[in-house]
Amino acid sequence: MTEPRSVVITGASRGLGFASAVRLYREGWRVVAAMRNLDRGMPLLRAAAGADEDDDRLTGVQLDLTDTASITAAAKSIEETVGAPYGLIHNAGISAAGMVEEADLDLWQRMFSTHVMGPVALTKELLPSMRAAGHGRIVMVSSTGGVRGMPGIAPYSAAKGALDRWAESLAGEIAPFGLGVTVLVSGTYDTDIITDAGTTDDRNFNGPYARIHHTMNSRGRFAIRFARSPELFTGSVVKALHDEGSFRRRGVGPDASSLLIINRLLPASGMHHLPRLVMGIPKKGTMRGGAYPLTASQKVMVAAAKVIPQPVLVRLMSLMPAKPEPDRSEAQ
Numbered sequence: 001m002t003e004p005r006s007v008v009i010t011g012a013s014r015g016l017g018f019a020s021a022v023r024l025y026r027e028g029w030r031v032v033a034a035m036r037n038l039d040r041g042m043p044l045l046r047a048a049a050g051a052d053e054d055d056d057r058l059t060g061v062q063l064d065l066t067d068t069a070s071i072t073a074a075a076k077s078i079e080e081t082v083g084a085p086y087g088l089i090h091n092a093g094i095s096a097a098g099m100v101e102e103a104d105l106d107l108w109q110r111m112f113s114t115h116v117m118g119p120v121a122l123t124k125e126l127l128p129s130m131r132a133a134g135h136g137r138i139v140m141v142s143s144t145g146g147v148r149g150m151p152g153i154a155p156y157s158a159a160k161g162a163l164d165r166w167a168e169s170l171a172g173e174i175a176p177f178g179l180g181v182t183v184l185v186s187g188t189y190d191t192d193i194i195t196d197a198g199t200t201d202d203r204n205f206n207g208p209y210a211r212i213h214h215t216m217n218s219r220g221r222f223a224i225r226f227a228r229s230p231e232l233f234t235g236s237v238v239k240a241l242h243d244e245g246s247f248r249r250r251g252v253g254p255d256a257s258s259l260l261i262i263n264r265l266l267p268a269s270g271m272h273h274l275p276r277l278v279m280g281i282p283k284k285g286t287m288r289g290g291a292y293p294l295t296a297s298q299k300v301m302v303a304a305a306k307v308i309p310q311p312v313l314v315r316l317m318s319l320m321p322a323k324p325e326p327d328r329s330e331a332q
């Protein structure tokens with residue numbers, strides 16, 4: 001009987017990484033689940049996968065991507081456990097909301113440590129053995145937010161964009177040794193990263209960007225209603241590990257796939273205006289000097305107020321739901 005292929009997946013404690021680890025285990029892979037807190041994550045993962053504690057097809061390794069010592073120790077432990085892994089999935093990630101002017105520099109640091117520096121360091125540790133094995137696949141989980149720089153999430157967008165670029169560079173370097181790279185451009189999935197609790201929020205709802213935050217917030221909240229189940233993401237991970245070519249970029253979910261197509265068709269200026277319109281960001285110059293332009297729905301209300309009799313208008317207003325508190329949604 002042939003040995004099962006081994007795969008390391010980061011961020012396996014929750015969300016997409018957790019669901020993917022379960023799927024890969026069920027599909028017969030030997031899974032090394034990398035996570036910050038093994039005591040918390042592994043019992044949950046084993047239970048979900050249906051694996052016993054002594055099952056060597058599902059093992060955990062402690063990994064904090066912002067900690068160099070943890071990365072070195074994790075790589076050593078991975079090689080001791082499975083030798084050269086066939087697959088390495090860079091999935092762990094964090095999200096944050098806030099304009100460039102608002103976002104803390106520490107946040108930029110953390111964002112790049114988690115999405116770029118940490119994964120690069122782990123890859124450097126594991127590449128010698130993977131290269132010597134002469135086969136294998138490195139999979140990077142990117143985002144629609146990394147296809148182009150999205151307003152309101154610059155640190156995340158920039159880090160995912162950087163991840164996408166180093167994935168391309170790496171693919172060019174390691175293909176001659178028999179290794180390949182796949183970037184998964186993920187659409188919106190229902191995990192902690194798109195919630196208030198799972199996002200660092202640097203937005204100032206009383207500052208100069210308040211008008212934009214309010215509109216983006218309500219539109220984002222509407223959009224995440226369509227977030228798909230994490231289980232629907234896992235098929236793309238399986239496909240990525242079976243990819244044969246030197247480099248592949250896959251859109252995951254209809255939102256990501258369509259954005260990738262639109263990004264190829266529209267010029268840069270079009271790709272600037274598309275998210276601007278979708279997010280309800282006012283036109284260039286309209287907020288100069290502290291102006292607070294009306295949103296599209298406010299304009300409709302003003303127009304309606306001119307033609308609808310006042311008693312009817314008052315009645316209609318009383319039927320409208322109370323405005324919810326700002327929350328999540330610009331993230332990821």
Ligand SMILES: NC(=O)c1ccc[n+]([C@@H]2O[C@H](COP(=O)([O-])OP(=O)(O)OC[C@H]3O[C@@H](n4cnc5c(N)ncnc54)[C@H](OP(=O)(O)O)[C@@H]3O)[C@@H](O)[C@H]2O)c1
Binds near residue numbers: 141186
């Ligand atoms: N869900 C979406 O809609 C969506 C969309 C586009 C892209 N993505 C990408 O998909 C990937 C997975 O996200 P998710 O949706 O599963 O989010 P999630 O539920 O918030 O999970 C994030 C995972 O990353 C881990 N992590 C965070 N910082 C880490 C660090 N410093 N070292 C090691 N692990 C760390 C977390 O570990 P702890 O449990 O220890 O915190 C957790 O396992 C991310 O790269 C994200 O950017 C997600």
